[in-house]
Amino acid sequence: GDTGPNTGGMGAYSPAPVMTEEQYEFAMTHIVEPTARGLAKRGTPYRGVLYAGLMLTDQGPKLVEYNARFGDPETQVMMMRMESDLLPLLHATATGTLKGHDVTWKDAYALTVIMATKGYPGDYGKGSEINGADGLDTDDLTVFHAGTKRDGGRLLANGGRVLNITALGNSVREAQDRAYRGVDAVDWPEGFSRRDIGWREIARERT
Secondary structure (H helix, E strand, O other): OOOOOOOOOOEEEEOOOOOOHHHHHHHHHHHHHHHHHHHHHOOOOOOOOOEEEEEEEOOEEEEEEEEOOOOOOHHHHHHHHEOOOHHHHHHHHHHOOOOOOOOOEOOOEEEEEEEEEOOOOOOOOOOOEEEOOOOOOEOOEEEEEOOEEEEOOEEEEOOOEEEEEEEEEOOHHHHHHHHHHHHHHOEOOOEEOOOOOOHHHHHHHHO
16 A cells, blocks of 8 residues: 555545644644635635645644645545535635534544546546446445546446545444445446555554
């Protein structure tokens, strides 16, 4: 794991205990909140989703990048755990009335596995047929489509990262097991996925 060319992300899990409450507070106090204040001070207050890409170092969290959008595939696991209705939160963000809104989360772990077209992140083909993805959704598993299209009754790959098989569990290991059962139920010879998403946290769960 963790070798090879750079990708847009091949999986994620939430919550991530590797980031402690202390590190979270540091990131908000020293990175995110100063950014928001700086934007407002220069007359360009920001309303929207601000995704902070962080690296955890011996000196604390360090900012790698900002994106003015939801993270992918991080958002998929957050959506699985979110109990609150997302739409009112988005509306409140856009109208500047977000203060006072609370977000509630399921007391569970979520893990997502990306199914990508063979060749990704290099050259890859489009148009291969995917079977078995329809009808997989349950209360504990959701298939998020990222790079697919419909051709009549057929589901076709139309990108590099194509499907996000996302599952809930009482532990990262349980969520991983459910997600990979979903992956294995998809009949797509031209697709592939990593088989080690969440392995570090699962190793910590075992100790």
